[in-house]
Amino acid sequence: MTVTATTADVLKTPYQRSIADYWDKEKDPVNIRLGEVDGLYHHHYGIGPVDESVRGGTDEQIIAELHRLETDQADFLIDHLGDLTPTDRVLDAGSGRGGSSIMVNQRFGCQVDGVSISQQQVDFANGQAQQRGVADQVRFHFKNMLHTGIEDGSLSAIWTNETTMYVDLFELFGEFSRMLKFGGRYVCITGCWNDLTGGRSKAVIQIDERYTCNVHPRSEYFRALAAHGLAPISVFDLTPATIPYWELRETSCVATGVEVPFLQAYRESSFHYLMIVADKVRP
Ligand code: GPP
Ligand code: MG
Numbered sequence: 001m002t003v004t005a006t007t008a009d010v011l012k013t014p015y016q017r018s019i020a021d022y023w024d025k026e027k028d029p030v031n032i033r034l035g036e037v038d039g040l041y042h043h044h045y046g047i048g049p050v051d052e053s054v055r056g057g058t059d060e061q062i063i064a065e066l067h068r069l070e071t072d073q074a075d076f077l078i079d080h081l082g083d084l085t086p087t088d089r090v091l092d093a094g095s096g097r098g099g100s101s102i103m104v105n106q107r108f109g110c111q112v113d114g115v116s117i118s119q120q121q122v123d124f125a126n127g128q129a130q131q132r133g134v135a136d137q138v139r140f141h142f143k144n145m146l147h148t149g150i151e152d153g154s155l156s157a158i159w160t161n162e163t164t165m166y167v168d169l170f171e172l173f174g175e176f177s178r179m180l181k182f183g184g185r186y187v188c189i190t191g192c193w194n195d196l197t198g199g200r201s202k203a204v205i206q207i208d209e210r211y212t213c214n215v216h217p218r219s220e221y222f223r224a225l226a227a228h229g230l231a232p233i234s235v236f237d238l239t240p241a242t243i244p245y246w247e248l249r250e251t252s253c254v255a256t257g258v259e260v261p262f263l264q265a266y267r268e269s270s271f272h273y274l275m276i277v278a279d280k281v282r283p
Contacts, residue, residue, distance in 0.1 A: 094163025
């Protein structure tokens with residue numbers, strides 16, 4: 001895999017350029033202050049029960065608790081990547097500041113490539129890998145997950161941790177299927193709207209507007225996976241598990257305002273927080 005690519009190779013549309021620009025500039029305390037807790041920088045949300053002892057605690061205690069819930073979310077995803085070994089090669093598609101990639105390497109010792117369309121994120125994440133002394137095993141690239149240049153059938157696993165709402169799922173899963181080995185694993189954590197409520201709710205529209213993304217309906221994930229030989233083996237509705245994270249975040253000093261539409265959407269069931277685990281079943 002080549003490490004350098006020109007901007008025009010990676011960012012093909014004005015939409016993609018606007019997303020890259022957002023992430024190049026993003027320095028939100030809800031991400032930076034949480035990452036500073038232990039040097040794992042995440043761009044996803046949290047799951048699991050809140051430790052009640054932090055309620056009414058200091059800002060630092062609440063930030064540490066939000067960070068713990070986000071790290072637990074990544075651990076849950078990693079639990080489903082399969083039995084990876086140091087010789088396996090895996091891809092973090094939309095790798096952000098690199099937290100999940102570092103955790104996957106810590107767990108399995110495998111070779112991890114992360115791709116992001118934000119050069120700032122790539123540079124930051126490579127700096128983290130260097131600081132941890134794993135830059136020979138965890139590498140971040142300025143690449144587009146829709147066309148990575150990674151060799152056909154070379155990957156044992158791919159994951160997306162809240163990145164699929166920026167792309168066309170049929171295009172994305174076509175590319176994933178191409179790169180995965182037969183029997184390779186794909187794990188996706190995402191927010192998706194509920195087909196049963198008949199369209200995007202106002203709260204989902206507000207989430208899309210906040211991040212300039214395009215949340216997909218639940219059904220589209222399964223159509224796009226099936227179209228590319230990716231067969232789900234497990235599906236988890238993580239909605240009940242993520243609500244406590246959002247409730248704690250809403251009252252914290254790092255709240256951004258997006259807590260309101262997320263809680264509204266989850267409580268009215270117009271939106272789900274889903275993890276899908278799939279295998280590549282087509283040679
Ligand atoms: C979280 O990133 C994820 C996204 C922005 C993609 C949208 C996700 C959905 C589930 C719809 P972040 O950690 O940078 O967000 P925030 O700054 O709000 O913590
Ligand atoms: Mg965040």
